[in-house]
Amino acid sequence: QVQLVESGGGLVQAGDSLRLSCAASGRSISSYAMGWFRQAPGKEREFVATISWTGYSTDYADSVKGRFTISRDNPKNTVHLQMKDLKPEDTAVYYCAGRGYGYERRTEKDYIYWGQGTQVTVSS
Numbered sequence: 001q002v003q004l005v006e007s008g009g010g011l012v013q014a015g016d017s018l019r020l021s022c023a024a025s026g027r028s029i030s031s032y033a034m035g036w037f038r039q040a041p042g043k044e045r046e047f048v049a050t051i052s053w054t055g056y057s058t059d060y061a062d063s064v065k066g067r068f069t070i071s072r073d074n075p076k077n078t079v080h081l082q083m084k085d086l087k088p089e090d091t092a093v094y095y096c097a098g099r100g101y102g103y104e105r106r107t108e109k110d111y112i113y114w115g116q117g118t119q120v121t122v123s124s
Contacts, residue, residue, distance in 0.1 A: 009118030022096030
């Protein structure tokens with residue numbers, strides 16, 4: 001079983017940057033595709049970014065492409081989401097998710113491990 005714990009969220013102003021981290025425990029995630037999702041108030045959870053187990057392949061939602069960067073540090077069993085040029089519409093709870101074995105995917109149902117989430121609030 002894998003436990004995921006997100007950190008790094010907070011309250012920032014539009015245009016600022018934040019770096020979210022996801023620490024995994026229980027077993028190594030080095031062979032797992034990983035992803036980040038977010039859920040804004042009153043909205044469904046949506047895909048943000050995903051990364052292959054090697055780290056060589058990434059995919060982003062159009063709304064964050066060019067502003068967010070997903071990365072991973074397999075020896076440290078962590079995944080990161082670097083967010084820059086934040087906008088008020090990025091305000092949401094951000095969730096780290098682990099797919100298990102397989103290629104990176106955009107859909108929630110393909111992920112079996114989930115963290116509790118970290119709040120990101122961007123003021124205008």
